[in-house]
Amino acid sequence: MAAALRCRELTVQGTTPGIETGAGFGPLTRHAPALTIAVLVGPILFGFLGTLLPAFGYLPGLGGMTFTLSHFADLTDVPGIWRSVGLSLVTGLVTTLISLLLLMLFVGGHLGGRLFGLMRRLLAPLLAVPHAATAFGLAFLIAPSGEIVRLVSPWLTGWSRPPDLFIIHDSMGLSMIAGLVVKEIPFLFLVTLAALPQVPHADSMRLGRSLGYGRVASFTYLVWPSLYRQIRLAVLAVLAYATSVVDVALILGPQLPATLPVRLIEWMNDPDLSMRYLASAGAVLQLLTTLAAIMIWLGLERLGGVLVAAFRDRGRRLARDGAARSLGLGGVALAALTIVAGILILAVWSVAGLWQFPDALPSSLTGRSWMRAVPRLVEPLTVTLAVATLSAGLAVLLTLLCLERENETRNSGGTRALMLLYLPLIVPQISFLFGMQYCAILGGLDGSLSGMVIAHLVFVLPYVFLSLSDPWRSYDRRYETIAAGLGMGRMRTVFRIRLPMLSRAILTAFAVGFAVSIGQYLPTVMIGAGRLTTITSEAVALSAGGNRRVIGVYAFLQTILPFLAFAIATALPGLLFRNRRGLRV
Amino acid sequence: MDRATGLRLENISISLEGRELIAVDATIAPGEVLTVMGPSGSGKSTLIACVAGFLDPVFEASGRILSGDTELTSLPAEARHAGILFQDPLLFPHLSVLDNIAIAVPQRISGRNERRDIARAALERVDLAGFGDRDPDTLSGGQKARVALQRVTVSEPRLLLLDEPFSKLDSALRGQVREMVFDHARAARLPVILVTHDGADAEAANGRIIAVGSL
Structure with missing residues (x-):
């Protein structure tokens, strides 16, 4: 018993000394895991509930007050x-x-x-x-009037018009x-x-x-x-x-x-x-x-x-x-x-002028598709960038706080935490996004930027966490031991030593989150409620129209944005820490 | 360095799952070296982690550590002022050589220029004047070791913990760096704990030796 008491003296409350003190992060990191779990599980839980109740006929907003199985019966009668x-x-x-x-x-x-x-x-x-x-891109390649058919026509196929095939x-x-x-x-x-x-x-x-x-x-x-x-x-x-x-x-x-x-x-x-x-x-x-x-x-x-x-x-x-x-x-x-x-x-x-079948390349190039798209692009582009930056930024922040908490407690949550992270990726989006939309309407968050950021965060957070946790965990802790030995408090050690050393991994995780957010379609259309659109939701909406030049503009832009984020994530540490060989990968 | 005080390890015992790894009761006078010898895996480094305040919670430890009249055991790691040297110099790779030392200067000296002057003087002491702007990764092994020692020095530690600090240096350099570190500790009148598996280290330390684990 005496030994146990002494042990406490030696290691301050049984955790790593120097952390549970005024110099540490205190409540910020202490509540981070719970907050993160809430961000991951909350929307799924409420969203699924919001899907389940209307499925059984309960939807007060539309007058559905009684539980019934008739909608499932209707479902089985739907042709095909x-x-x-x-x-x-x-x-x-x-x-x-x-x-x-x-x-x-x-x-x-x-x-x-x-x-x-x-x-x-x-x-x-x-x-x-x-x-x-x-x-x-695949559709533009393999469609009957796509690039592959063009490349082999008419010399190989004899086709001077797109063949009548159902390829896509x-x-x-x-x-x-x-x-x-x-x-x-x-x-x-x-x-x-x-x-x-x-x-x-x-x-x-x-x-x-x-x-x-x-x-x-x-x-x-x-x-x-x-x-x-x-x-x-x-x-x-x-x-x-x-x-x-x-x-x-x-x-x-x-x-x-x-x-x-x-x-x-x-x-x-x-x-x-x-x-x-x-x-x-x-x-x-x-x-x-x-x-x-x-x-x-x-x-x-x-x-x-x-x-x-x-x-x-x-x-x-x-x-x-x-x-x-x-x-x-x-x-x-x-x-x-x-x-x-x-x-x-x-x-x-996206820059094609006249482009007749079966020419492999357009006979002229023009910036007209872009010029015409730009005025309509500004708003969705702004929303895309804002939502991607905010959701990726929040995800990085939550992840860092959770990982710092893990540092304090030396407890990573193990397999259970991993399952939780994968939950939004394994439960089909559609099964809880319907309900999430109801919740957003109830909370007045549908069509709002904050609602969209929350919806994206659910899917961005797992990827950011998975991307950042490995470099964080493999960080050589002796650097922090040395820093503490030099008299540096926990805050100072994190901001002056650990975060700069991990800046490349942090920026990469941010870029991953940014790219995931850019690619989100369903959360965007469900929570955006038609009032907020992104490049992705606009591009997919254009698919029915089949105007390849406009689709080219939107889809190309959609590809470029994540690449830009990754390029910045790679270039920035190189710029900040040029002449620092030890930080290169 | 007018606050030379000895280090007292009072009935320190560290065990893992009920099995005792290390038991030490020792007083280390200023400038003296206590050497802990043992094969790898014997848990000898846990003594350093314990004194520094970084003992993993899986270990159980009892006893008291006193620096002069100050009880270190109740202090968080950053308040213990226990300077550490590992087998790798572990210079912070994102900082210049000068900033590596400047960051260690105690916070009561708050002027940026003043801190850098202290760092510059420290570099001069080990014949590295003019190296301040260099990328630490471009230094030779011996130069890195010298910077690491100066970094600890300017932080005004109460004691020095050496965790096999010479084991990765080649044999020619090893003797040189060892001499530098011990000379420095003696001059600064710092109590030192050295953990090693190299008999030559222990001999050069010229102090009490504790053997840990079965050899």
């Missing part, structure tokens, strides 16, 4: 509803499966090789490209799957890169290959199981996203019938307000659809595990894996190429 559900389910699962398999073959086949490093440099910036811009908006959702795969591969690749250092991959690969196993086999048997465990939540996020995506589905997806989320948005925007009951019931169905996709995926995980084990237990060397390696490389390279080519073609269309 099960086909829409099936489309969402299948496109989600196929997208995730293709992305993950290609990535696995590529990483397994080229880990540590020269091409791996090349792809790493190429793919990382592509993560910043918003989904909608990627989808537009195909009823099987193939072009939509392609658009999603292209965008999810860079995401999964970056998540994998972040997880790799925690897995002893180099030794395992060397060991496997010295036993005669091929690269892909060594990777799959020895590295993949522990690697997959690390990236699993991100894979589920991809799956949930692909089953419930709206913007990409509007641009590339099937139309008669459309995927479930697209139809929900139509109902939600129907002038007949009573359709909102149906939309809410549909949003609950969407949640169940995504849940079903996750269940099926968990089954596929089992199946994959059994398959891998079967091959491994038979000692299959699979030494001649050239074809598999090429497939992985080809898939990943094609994804990168598609995004880059798509951005280029968007840029060309």
Whole structure:
């Protein structure tokens, strides 16, 4: 007992001395984790409640005071509803499966090789490209009058007019799957890169290959199981996203019938307000659809595990894996190429003058599309920048306070905290954004900047946290020990030593948050209530019109903004700390 | 450095999950070195963390640490004025060489120019005049060690904690830096705790030696 008391004397209240004193951050950091959880979970909880109640007929604003199942009955009577559900389910699962398999073959086949490093440099910036811009770029490439057909016409195909083919908006959702795969591969690749250092991959690969196993086999048997465990939540996020995506589905997806989320948005925007009951019931169905996709995926995980084990237990060397390696490389390279080519073609269309089929390039260039767009661009651009800056800034601030709190308590919250972070990425947006809109209306926040910032923050915060936590946690704490030994208080140490040293990571996290906010479509249209629009919501709205020059302007702009943020994040520390070799990466 | 006081470690005991790692009861006079020797993993560095005020809460510690009449155990880390040198010089990479030292000058000296003058004088003392504007990462290993020592010095520490500070230096440099640090501690009349696994360090320290863990 006496020893325990003494222990307290030595370590001041059982925590790190020098922190729970007047010099520390006190209540600011103490309440940060709770505040962050509230920001993440609060909107989801209230939003889901606001979706669930109208689905069962309770919506006082529209006179719905009694609980009923009739809206679900109506839902099952909607023509083609099960086909829409099936489309969402299948496109989600196929997208995730293709992305993950290609990535696995590529990483397994080229880990540590020269091409791996090349792809790493190429793919990382592509993560910043918003989904909608990627989808537009793909559409401009593969449409019947798109660039690919133009390049091979008429000399190869004999076509002097666009062929009568349903390439985009195909009823099987193939072009939509392609658009999603292209965008999810860079995401999964970056998540994998972040997880790799925690897995002893180099030794395992060397060991496997010295036993005669091929690269892909060594990777799959020895590295993949522990690697997959690390990236699993991100894979589920991809799956949930692909089953419930709206913007990409509007641009590339099937139309008669459309995927479930697209139809929900139509109902939600129907002038007949009573359709909102149906939309809410549909949003609950969407949640169940995504849940079903996750269940099926968990089954596929089992199946994959059994398959891998079967091959491994038979000692299959699979030494001649050239074809598999090429497939992985080809898939990943094609994804990168598609995004880059798509951005280029968007840029060309935005400045195209006369451009007749089947010319591969416009016969003249003009700034007219831009000149005409500018007056209408100013407002959405201002809103876009304001919301992105504010939500990313708030996310960085909350993250820093949480991480500093973690520093004080040496408790990171573990797996539970990680699950919480992924919650907004795994629960389909649409299933709680309907309700969030009601809450926003009740609170007078719909169509307001603050409402939009709050809505974006829910999705920005997880990415900012995930981006910043690794560099923060791997910071060499001895610098702070030294600083304290020099008599520097906690505040001074954080502001003079830790934050400047981590400035690159902090700015990068900000840019990540900024890019995520720019790309948000659904939260923007739901909370913006038509009064506040962003470049992204305007671009997607233009997709129905099919004016490629105007779409080119909006989608290109949408791509440029996150790139600018990343460029600034990279250049600023270099400028502030030029001549500081130790801070270079 | 007129406040030379000794350091008293009174019945210090550090344990992990009930297993005692270190037990020390010692008085270190100004200018004297207490050497703690042991293999890596023996927990000898926890003594330094304990004195500095950075002991991880997973460890249990008891006892009292006194610097003269001041009890350090009840003070937060930044009020203990326990200067530390690690095996890496750990110069702050975002600050110039001069600012690395200037940031350590006690806060009661608040004038920017005054602080920089102190730092400049400190650089001159170790033949690094004119290095102030340099990027710390461009210095040689020996130069970095000298800057690190001056950084601790200008902070006017009560005592000096050395956590294997010479182990990463090559053998030619090691003797030189060791001599510099010990000479400095003696001149400044600082009590020193040295943690090392190198017998030559312990010999050069020329003080009491405590062995930790089974060798």
